[in-house]
Amino acid sequence: SEKFAGAVTSYTIEAMMGNRWALQAGTSHFLGQNFARAFEIKYLDRNNELQYCWTTSWGLSTRFVGAIVMVHGDDQGLKLPPKLAPTQAVIVPIWRSEEEKAVVLDALSPIEAELRPRIRLEVDTREEYTPGWKFNEWEMKGVPLRIEIGPRDVEKDQVVLVRRDTGQKTPVPQEGLAQRALDLLGEIQANLLAQARAFLEENSFALEDYDEFKAVFEGEGGFVWAYWCGSAGCEAAIKEETKATIRCIPFDQEGSEGRCIYCGGEAKEKAVFAKAY
Numbered sequence: 001s002e003k004f005a006g007a008v009t010s011y012t013i014e015a016m017m018g019n020r021w022a023l024q025a026g027t028s029h030f031l032g033q034n035f036a037r038a039f040e041i042k043y044l045d046r047n048n049e050l051q052y053c054w055t056t057s058w059g060l061s062t063r064f065v066g067a068i069v070m071v072h073g074d075d076q077g078l079k080l081p082p083k084l085a086p087t088q089a090v091i092v093p094i095w096r097s098e099e100e101k102a103v104v105l106d107a108l109s110p111i112e113a114e115l116r117p118r119i120r121l122e123v124d125t126r127e128e129y130t131p132g133w134k135f136n137e138w139e140m141k142g143v144p145l146r147i148e149i150g151p152r153d154v155e156k157d158q159v160v161l162v163r164r165d166t167g168q169k170t171p172v173p174q175e176g177l178a179q180r181a182l183d184l185l186g187e188i189q190a191n192l193l194a195q196a197r198a199f200l201e202e203n204s205f206a207l208e209d210y211d212e213f214k215a216v217f218e219g220e221g222g223f224v225w226a227y228w229c230g231s232a233g234c235e236a237a238i239k240e241e242t243k244a245t246i247r248c249i250p251f252d253q254e255g256s257e258g259r260c261i262y263c264g265g266e267a268k269e270k271a272v273f274a275k276a277y
Contacts, residue, residue, distance in 0.1 A: 004027070013025045016204075022272075027059075028058035031055040037052050081188075082144045083189055087141070089144070091149065092148050093108050093123075093124075093149050094149065095150065100150075104151060108123070144165070144189075145162070145164065145185060147177075148160040161180075204224075204225065206270075209261075214242055221274070221275055223272050227269070228260055228267055237262060238273065247272045247276060248272050249272075
């Protein structure tokens with residue numbers, strides 16, 4: 001039922017969100033000659049004869065942005081992958097007096113000069129907000145890396161790196177900071193991907209019993225791989241009883257036949273079921 005109206009075949013990327021629901025993040029539809037015939041779209045072939053065009057429709061839309069938010073975000077706000085983040089790192093200087101301010105900003109200048117050519121950087125020197133307020137704001141915006149520098153850090157020729165993905169704080173020398181920050185951004189990128197993959201695996205189930213199937217969707221939900229006989233009636237009944245729909249029929253099948261999760265009839269392939277947006 002998810003096939004695009006008028007398409008010969010539809011292909012989809014189904015992403016698992018943080019609440020274990022599916023989001024159709026991208027689609028590709030082979031339209032055959034159906035729309036070309038409807039709109040009289042033709043071309044001249046090598047024999048100089050008019051033929052109806054073979055057409056496709058595909059792409060990733062703005063919902064892909066929503067997918068990033070819902071896959072990686074947490075209760076503190078966004079958690080953006082460094083490769084996509086508009087701001088990859090933010091420097092938050094810390095001071096309590098005008099004297100400390102002068103010292104910190106003086107030390108900050110060469111750090112900014114080193115980082116800015118290599119990293120998409122913001123420096124937050126606003127004085128109307130406390131450091132804690134700034135920390136929360138940049139965490140909410142999903143900036144992958146926060147760089148803190150205060151008077152004690154200046155004395156030690158260091159800064160403190162704070163990861164958005166784990167919250168880990170690490171004091172590091174100012175020398176070689178740009179490369180160290182780049183390396184850490186790479187680690188954050190890899191960790192976010194690994195976390196998302198692990199979450200997908202932990203919440204994907206291969207089931208053959210319909211009671212177990214229903215229990216998944218009565219609970220937290222997830223992706224359920226189950227045999228389906230191809231009947232629209234079974235698909236509709238499952239949706240009515242569980243609110244789960246067939247998201248796709250995966251390319252990667254085991255090659256063995258089974259019994260439909262709903263009716264018990266012969267089934268030649270598995271489908272992925274999930275609640276979906």
